[in-house]
Amino acid sequence: MSPAGETFPRPRVAIAEPVNHDRVSAILAGKQIFDDGAGAEADLSFGRSPEDFQHGNRYQLCLIPQESSREWLGALVRLNCNYFIESFDQIDLRDLGPIRTAQRGAKWDLLVCMSTQSAYQLPMARKFVTALRHRGIIHDTIAPTVEMAVQEAFANSLVHGNLELDTTGHLTMDRFNALGEETARRLEAPAYGGRVIMLTAKKRRNGNVEISINDQGNGFTPPPEKPAPKLPGSESTFGRGLPLIRSLCQNVSFERGGRTIKLTFTPDTKASMPLNSNFAAGVEEAEKAIGESDLRNPRDATILIADDAMISREIIASYLRSDGFTNLVFAKDGEDALEQVRKHNPDLIILDIIMPKMDGYAVCKALRADPAYAETPIIAQTALEENEGRTRIFEDGATDLILKPLNKAELIARTRIHLENRLLVKQLQAYQERTQSELELARDMQEMLIPKPEQYRGIGLDYGMTISASFQMSSELGGDMWGLAPIDKDRLGVYIVDFAGHGLGAALNTFRLHSLIWSEEDRGEDPGTYLEALNRHLKGLLPVGQYATMLYGVIDRAKETFRYASAACTSPVLGNIKTGSTVFLDGSGVPLGVIRDAQYETRELTFTTDNFLLLYSDALIETVLDDGVFLEDDRLLKMVHNIVTETNGSTDLASNLADQFMDRAPVKLHDDFTVVSLQSADISGPKAS
Incomplete structure (x- = not known):
């Protein structure tokens, strides 16, 4: 019975088997889902797959079993239903319910409610956005953007909200393992793993789509949008992805004391596709032309x-x-x-x-x-x-x-x-030959951006340094680049770049950034300010979702310093030739092209004639070697230490490291490989023990 006294038919509920029938009865008998008690008299249908339910029937609710939630995520796409709720013993919607009444017309175009324990193991963002696409709520062109934003917000609500995990600080291997163990413990604990997380979506009359992610944690105070957001410190574990989320959405707001993140998307967010849309459109047009040209004549x-x-x-x-x-x-x-x-x-x-x-x-x-x-x-x-x-x-x-x-x-x-x-x-052969020719041209152009040995060795001599480098392009066209930027007689700039993705898109982005690097002035004043200027220009050139990691630093031979700023680059290695000691530097920061007004910290450290610097792309630490593991963390430091010790401080560190890596790496690399070392030219290293 509605408040006006109008009577509505019994709600139709789909029960996904195998499910605990007593649990279903208890859930439907309460008022968390149907606030008027209509669930107790619901018309129930049972099935072992989405195909078991007649598509012509409209279901107000589908209860998904906890035991087989992954298999039933397909129901979000294939079942004629707006509301999907996991059936588990500890379900307690609290201020999230009631979420449905017996009134005609659903409040949400799609609602999914899961336990933290289940949601942590499932590809929720991908399935949720796929369901929205199939329902016509969002267009295919903005689906990648929506998925990226929902995934970031969902991860924050799940990890920092319901599980209340603190992930701030430098994530060492020990801390990573400890964090994984603590996550497993909290997922098993009803106080954390039994909490509910809910995703909802609604298309408004103006065409905008509103998506909310709701958790049951303790809430938080979101970082302000202005001034320009920085990475959060120890005062807040939330927000590592907040700047990215804001850049992907028309609007981001917070409700329920920070336990609800509401994202608004406009229907014309085509520029937010995480693809090189111009290139993709060109390929599509070429393929279309091939498909139509003279084939029927x-x-x-x-x-x-x-x-x-x-x-x-x-x-x-x-x-x-x-x-x-x-x-x-x-x-x-x-x-x-x-x-x-x-x-x-x-x-x-x-x-x-x-x-x-x-x-x-x-x-x-x-x-x-x-x-x-x-x-x-x-x-x-x-x-x-x-x-x-x-x-x-x-x-x-x-x-x-x-x-x-x-x-x-x-x-x-x-x-x-x-x-x-x-x-x-x-025609397909002609298209393939043309495409291959363009790829080879792009490959040649990209290799031209990389300093030749005679170039970087000559520059090194000008600064009393030995510079060694190794670059190998992957089997696919990638986006790696490094270079040197002489500033004056004492200061030498050095940078390393890695664009996300492969193919012509990544190569074109590399050319764009290379032009920006050499068009920007004041490369020697402040590395952080320099990265901020590059980022502002790059943000206007790249579609949302494309980005680059970069490190830019200045070696000052007179002051014996190394000042640098990083945009999510791999952690550089600083070592001592005489002792063989090595340590990772901080490579954290916001990737270029993600947030227009991102700020970058300039870090400074001592760099004497005893020191060496090692820069590298992520292929070095993300390639599976012949023993089935990666070359990362302590293993990388140990290899560098051994090279320095065994070669008595060889001035060709990068080449030696590349040789050992290539001996154990696959023949075809899936990413560009870059390693660069810089050290004084007149150093006598440690004696081999």
Whole structure:
């Protein structure tokens, strides 16, 4: 009964089996879901898969079993239902319920309510956004953007909200392991793992889509949007992804004391696609052109008719001309056929098997032996009745076989099919060759951005340093780059960049950033300010979702310092040639191109003639070696220490490290590999023990 006294039909509820029926009864009997008590009289339907429920039925609610939640996430897409709730013993919606009444019309276009324990193990953001796409709530063009924002907000609410985990500080391997153990303990504890996390989505009349993520933690005070957000300190564990979320949404707001994050997306957020949209559109147009160009109009193709009987040649020609084929070439025997093929390079050959001088079998063999004609379609024609002859012509290379006397409709149909296939293959080959040529050009251009040995060695001598480097492009076109920027007689700038992704998009972004690096002035004043300027320019050039990690630093030989700023770069290694000691520097920071007004800290440390600096791309630490593990953390430091010790402070540290890495890495790297070392040229290193 509604407040106005209007009576509504019993709600229809889908029960996903296997499920605890007593638990279902208890949930429906309460008022957390149906605040008017209508759940106790709900019309229940049971099924073991989404297909067990009639799509024509509209369900107000689907209860998902805790035991098999992963399998039932597909129901979000395939079941005609707006509300999905996990059925588990500790369910307590508290101020999140009631979430549904018996009134007509759902409050939410989609609602998913899960326990923390289950949600932590499931790809919730991906499934939720997929369901929104299939329901027409969001368009495919903004789906990647929405998923990225929802994933960040969902992770914050799950980890920092319901689990109340503190993830601030430097994440060492020991801390990472301890954090994993604590996470497992809290997931098993009802006080944390039994809390509810809820995602809701609603499309408004103005076309905007509102998505909220609701947790049951203790809440938080969100960092202010202005001034420009920085990475949070120990005062708040929330917010590592908040600047990214804000950059992806039209608006972000907080309710319920910070326990609800509300995201608003506009329907025209096409610029937020995490792709190089211009390149993607170009490829799409090229593929479209290939798919439409002449494939249904092959009449301009050159057709060779090879037959020793003139009457047969004329009959075949008349059939073809009647269907619009006019570019016909003729051959009176096998030898003449080969001559005409070399002269006209036909798109299709109609070949008689029994001919003087050279029969059709020999012609087929000769053509297939020549790479230039190995793919040319050949329709053999024969009056032979025995199967042996027909089988042999295919073995010798014929594409198809048609029997004499020829049937006009059959001849034309087979001619069309083979010409369409031929033209399609030729155009795809041309497109592939053009694309490969463009990729090779981009690869050559990218390699031109990398300093040559004679260049960086010469610059090193100018500063009394030895500079060593190794760069290997991956099997895919990547986005790595490094370089040197001489400032004055004492100061030398050095940078290393890694763009996310592969292919032409990553390469084009590398070219953009390289131009910005050399167009920006004041490279030597303050590395943090310099990165901020680069980031502002890059943010305006990149679609949302594309970004770069970068480190820029200045070695001052007179002051014996190294001042640097990092945008989420791999942690540099600082070492001592004489002692062989090594330590990681802080590489944290906001990636370039994510937040327009991001700020970057300038860090300063002592860099004497005893020190060396090692910069590297993430391929060094994210490639699985032959023993099945990564070269990271203490293992990397130990390898560097051993190289310094065993080579007595070799001035070719980067090359030595690259050699050891390549010995144990796969032949084909999936990411660009870069390693650079800088040290004084007149150092006598430690003696090998």
